Amino acid sequence: LQTLQALSETRAAIGPVVLIVMDGYGLSKTGAGSAIAAANKPTLDRLFAEYPHVQLRAHGRAVGMPSDDDMGNSEVGHNALGAGQVYAQGAALVANSIASGELWQGQAWQEIVAFAKAGTGRIHFMGLLSDGNVHSHIDHLKAMVLRAKQEGIRSVRVHALIDGRDVPETSALDYVLPFEALLAELSTDGFDARIASGGGRQTITMDRYDANWPMVERGWKTHVLGQGQQFASAAAAIEGLRAQHPGVIDQDLPEFVIAENGRPVGTIEDGDAVVLFNFRGDRALEITRAFEEGAGFDKFERRRCPKVAFAGMLQYDGDLKLPARFLVAPPAIKNTSGEWFSKMGISQFACSETQKFGHVTYFWNGNRSGKFEGETYLEVPSDVVPFEQRPWMKAAEIADAMIEALQSGRHKLLRCNFANGDMVGHTGNFRAATMAVEAVDLALGRLLKAVDAAGGVALITADHGNADEMFELDKKTGQPALNKDGSPKAKTAHTLNPVPLILYQNIPGLKLGLKQTPEAGLSNVAATTAHLLGYEKHPDWDESLLTLKG
Ligand code: 3PG
Ligand code: CO
Missing domain, CATH: 3.40.720.10 (Alkaline Phosphatase, subunit A)
Incomplete structure (x- = not known):
């Protein structure tokens, strides 16, 4: 004083x-x-x-x-x-909301589940696959996949952005191998869960501040349209892409699509639900806009705009109210x-x-x-x-x-x-x-x-x-x-x-x-x-x- x-x-x-x-x-x-x-x-x-x-x-x-x-x-x-x-912050709020069960009782989660059940029975989870806790945490994703199965969802597809920027630079398989094993283990009793697409976080989807929309366009083509080099699993994709591009670290890996008999296993279709499980907003806002905006969207040609229920983990922008539906209230x-x-x-x-x-x-x-x-x-x-x-x-x-x-x-x-x-x-x-x-x-x-x-x-x-x-x-x-x-x-x-x-x-x-x-x-x-x-x-x-x- x-x-x-x-x-x-x-x-x-x-x-x-x-x-x-x-x-x-x-x-x-x-x-x-x-x-x-x-x-x-x-x-x-x-x-x-x-x-x-x-x-x-x-x-x-x-x-x-x-x-x-x-x-x-x-x-x-x-x-x-x-x-x-x-x-x-987001990392703590989401972890608490999952631990207390509040997330599952929330309107947004219930709408996502109800929409998928009334539609195709499928939920897509998209986001950064690591435990960096900067944009996302893999434990949040695991909890949601488990819960989706318990709630009677028939099918889950994961669109995995590969990290190596908030975690060691070539650690992708440390996350992908056990995660694909977990999804395989859960795929019983008529439930079917797989990674469907992905790519390095600095290559697709996670641009920020309108710096590079073509990155987001590549992400859309990969996750939504299923266009890109095909592999049998995400682990095979990472190994294959590393062999094709020696010295390229995880965050810069090219995009990939998981396919069976030449057909992508998880394009995004009318009647699917989509959850963007990143809690941090800067690199989540552009792909959110691509999903939420109507015909006026002019950042790239989407080709196909599936009619989905979309939710973000958090609301990423409190002024623009983006996204409209979110699983956990931001700080x-x-x-x-x-x-x-x-x-x-x-x-x-x-x-x-x-x-x-x-x-x-x-x-x-x-x-x-x-x-x-x-x-x-x-x-x-x-x-x-x-x-x-x-x-x-x-x-x-x-x-x-x-x-x-x-x-x-x-x-x-x-x-x-x-x-x-x-x-x-x-x-x-x-x-x-x-x-x-x-x-x-x-x-x-x-x-x-x-x-x-x-x-x-x-x-x-x-x-x-x-x-x-x-x-x-x-x-x-x-x-x-x-x-x-x-x-x-x-x-x-x-x-x-x-x-x-x-x-x-x-x-x-x-x-x-x-x-x-x-x-x-x-x-x-x-x-x-x-x-x-x-x-x-x-x-x-x-x-x-x-x-x-x-
Ligand atoms: C990024 O988004 O580039 C990294 O995950 C975190 O970097 P920043 O917090 O310095 O933006
Ligand atoms: Co940084």
């Missing part, structure tokens, strides 16, 4: 406040396998040497995940940053910082490139695609390439846009996301990831000069780790785990490491610091920002970490 009072007195002294999210930038304890440690990053080195900084928790329960073994991800990270609060994220600052009359600017644009807008505002008054959004179009080929991504252009917005003097609060550490981190390419970090460092250096010129303050943070561990680490030694040929095992997923919060400002006479609390996490950033702006935080938010120094 003392801080607040003092700050409101100096409010006039503080220019714009700039929030910078370096996506996928975690703090590794040892530097083993860290592309960040290996990168040449003079600006970041200077920040850590000369400016106040603390560590924030960015994984597990600190961001609303079911357990502290769960890594963080961009959705929960940006929700916490933007809302200043921690909510039980009711309210009193976000975007809304609160808007009510204060603070003009806000948000910018990123396509791949992370929704992170600083839609996730930031609690999974709502709408805008609050006084918010200005700017999207820099991302390249549509594998990012190890362009590790600099759009860091320079985002910095340009932020500098221009700062110089315009129109905004009191500006936020941006540099995607590089995360998007390149996910490719598992160490060298590209060091270049990604260097590109961010370069952009940051320019942006911070503009912050100084505007008499402003910057908070530099991240949503979760990624580039800080590019190799799988041996649990005992902490050193990189090795492949048979002695090379380090690439890691594509996020990490469990904390992230930095750095306070940058060079305003003459203004001495500010940050306090490290044991519980400090991403949800403390909103209140810290409020105090920098000279305002009280919303009562729902976690506390500010700002201190006034002597």
